[in-house]
Amino acid sequence: MILNETSVAEIKEKMVRYPRRKSAILPALTVAYHQVGHLNDDIYDEIASIIDIPAVEIAEAATFYTMFPKHPVGKYLIQVCHNISCALLGADSLVHYLEEKLGIKKGETTPDNVFTLITVECLGSCASAPMMQINDQYYEFLTREKVDAILDELRKQA
């Protein structure tokens, strides 16, 4: 089993609230993503048996939603918004700065598996640009100084 007891309990608790079980797919995927950090076929199988829906239907839904990585990523998934409002305030140079600091290119993971760097579309934080999301947390009005402090802090925790 990949999903731990807490996750399974959480999925079951959510599931019973919906008039139809299938509606619990996205919530279940979310719970799994928060525990594991990515999704894969084994996870679809486990979710399928919890909510009693064919695994193919879980996979069908899961592969539509880009928020869930489909293969392992670093402990911290850095998602830089490169859409228009952020781009106008330097999102591209923010990405370059992160690439230099982490020694990786966009789309890659650091060799120690701590950081993965990707760009994403608008995160609904346009008036606090430039911004990035790391795992579940937003970091806004970014400056070099702030980025340095954030990365240092996360490295300490890693």
Add this chain to the structure above:
Amino acid sequence: MEKKVLFTYIDDPAQVKVETYVGHGGYTAWQKALKQMKPADVIDEVKKSGLRGRGGAGFPAGLKWSFVPKDSPKPRYLICNADESEPGTCKDRVLMEHDPHGVIEGMAIASYAIGSHLCFIYIRGEFGGPIRCMEQAVKEAYAKGYLGKNVFGTGYDLDMIVHTGGGAYICGEETALLNSLEGERGMSRIRPPFPAIEGLYACPTVVNNVETLASVPHIINNGAEWYTSMGTEKSAGTKIFSLSGHVNKPGNYELELGTPLSYLINDLGGGIKDGLKLKAVIPGGSSTPFLLPDQLDTKLDYESIAAAGSMLGSGGVIVLHEKTCIVWVIERLIHFYRHESCGKCTPCREGTGWLEQLISRIERGEGKPGDLEKIESICDNILGRTVCPLGDAAVMPIQSALKLFRDEWQYHIDNKRCLVKSEFAFA
């Protein structure tokens, strides 16, 4: 002018707590609706208030509610659309994070108006903060008896589910949202049937934006007349504008509808960044046509912006200064729309991909003679020919940019580089 209705307590960090919310007069509208009004009275009041949908299309809220069949034996559902993914828009998040009970109360009243006993708020999955905030607030509302069985002893039951998405812009489109909520891929549905007749689980369903619903308690408390005393004749009330891009003070500002754009950009937004000149404004989220500097006195209401050739949309005002290459802007946007097209219908799926190829090639300095005409023809073949309005959303800014800045596009093709290069550093 600036006018705080939704934002009255937005700076009070305690407003997220049910006690504080109630201390500020919260849940009185819910009680009033349930105890003193019939569902039809609620719909009437909201109709009279002139409240229009704040999610983009500006459809009258009360009218939408009245489309739900009164005699249907099926359950009805209310869904609050908190997918907020239109680039330039970041207002619903503020309401959820700073005044979540206002959203809940609005959802409750709207549910009652249409006879729904189970309602949902569909929040984009990336919004960790707002999701936690809404979940906590819903829990508190249940604990206080504002949700659940027999609310205020009236016999009315109402359940509320916080549902989270998976990072797809298209799931903000109401029919795609319904599919997503049913556990399917978030692809749009052909209308009719409209959701009010056959929505979630093929039952009558109303989908409203967060801001629309959050406005409802104020209308029930203070009356339709009070609401229409703000704004213009056809655009009543207040609206939150998300101001982003090249301004000194970006942020979310609540304005009376009909306030001039210049007031938002210059007075509240502190003018254009770095003392540069304004090049253009996208007034209603990334899918709306551009306005030019000589249109700064345009009033921010549905009719005035339409008369100026654009749309109020979601109220995401994106400001571009003179050092912004328009082809670069459009490349960003078409990349986004191509990425977010759900793939259901051919004009949108293939068209956005083709447009991205052509526009990227121009931006890279590899544009060819005839490219602009080809782009125009693809746009014509997308506009109005797709299952949902995502296709239109992708095309409108392109058509507008070609019309207003044609020289700049041509320069790009002829000289294989930008007329003004967009190089934006971050601090």
